[in-house]
Amino acid sequence: MAQRLNRVGERLHAPPPSAVRRLRHRVGLVLHRYPGARLALLLGPVLIWMLVIFLGSLGLLLITSFWRQDSVTGAIVQNWSLTNYQFLIQVDVYRTIAIRTVGIALAVTVTDIVLAIPIAYYAARIASPRVRTFLLLSMVLPLWSSYLVRVYAWRTILSGDGVLNWSLHQIHLGSVNLGFSRWSLWIVFSYLWLPYVTLPVYAALERIPNSLIEASTDLGARWITTFRRVILPIALPGMVAGSIFAFSLTLGDYIAPSMVGDTEF
Template sequence: MTTTSTTPPVRAAVAPPRATPARKGSAILSRHPRLRLGLLLSAPLVWLGLVYIVALVALLITAFWSVDSFTGEISQTWTLDNIIEVVTGSLYQTVTLRTVGVALAVTVIDIVIALPVAFFMAKVASPRMQRILVIAVLTPLWASYLVKAYAWRSVLSQDGILNWLVTPLGGSTPGYGLPAVIITLSYLWLPYVILPIYAGLDRVPDSLLEASGDLGGKTWSTLRLIVLPIIWPAIIAGSIFAFSLSLGDYITVNIVGGANQMLGNLVYTNVGAANNLPLAAAIALIPIVIIFGYLALVRRTGALDNL
């Protein structure tokens, strides 16, 4: 009987992977998650800085220039004339008050409408109905801004469908003017208010509402003491959208506002017809200062801490 001895096969030694620059960079990024996050955000932050911050700085600089009355060319000599005119002029004070009043009215109307709609979507509707309602809220955003504005112009006109419906009841439509502007802007910005409030209500635990009911809490007490403090940051977020978008709007005012003007209309007039870019830049600083003041006020209340 012969025995054969078997020797294990000799395996060829595998060379370690070559340390290429790409592999070294990948290893560094895998060990430093903050560096990964910084590189990921660098491109959008640079783009934001170029498009937004640089544009604001250029706007601020342009407001201190002037227009030569003879040639119509922009003179880059520094002056405070535009700022003084905007701050002290009665026209600009009146238009600023009108613009802020319209923006506040639109914001309040949208919040009042959005709260019950968002509450029904988040806490009452079934999951299937929630999806349908979210699509219904988003659907107006797919339509053209001008189409919606002109549609409201047709509805609110003296021979529109709304006037045809309310005339037999002794009523009348507002026609063109500030009420029409407020109605149209409220419709345009309503989805931007509903969605943040809906997201805030969706995060409210149902157990809190059930516990309040078990302890004898009434509906309004539960909403005021439990739900409202939780969704307050969401309400503030929605109000920022409605307020800021209304401050800068000028197209709706041109379509349904009649002879009334807002700050956006004055900016458009000075850029186009008057060809006075420095004065337009000075006027444009008014809504920017207002919205930054509003954000600072909201931030001091702590309403944005949980957004």
């Protein structure tokens, strides 16, 4: 009996179906009239998540950079000071390491951009669907394997008794000393972050209409002019996104240098 009374009460308090339909209709009209509200509703949760997780962590890192470490206990002292930045600028060791790290990150970024543009252009504009699928899989498949496995594989290849020197000895070309050097860092980092640069550039080049390239050709522009004035401006956002990935990932990585590089990265 009590259950029946509860069901009757729920039916009495439930809004009529017409009210629900009117509410849906009003919400649909608002979202149709204001596209910005629809976009905010779709992207709002993702943007909030990114702001809290990504920018929040960077903000905390920036705040802690103004704190100092007790020289006796090693504890973090939450007193605002510029001591860390003074050490970075005034002490030769810290300054040299920081400049070298930024230099390697820039070299890796430029290398990946130079390699990514022809690969992405061929995959997006020239390759057949089957070859395009093969190229994209070749870019994505390494990301499925462990980061440490890929770095250790390059350590095996570039070491003094590794695969590279063994192959050079087989064809009587001597040997090269690339293991545990800045050259090995440059090679390994360029390999690790190349997919992160190629895929954004490919996504940008894929959206270029064929009519733009055909119009440039019909107007007598050479291929270098078409690339510089038509293709490059459209691909620039993808290049910027890939450059940010390569530079920031290289700048903050400390595992690969400890495995394949020297101790001064």
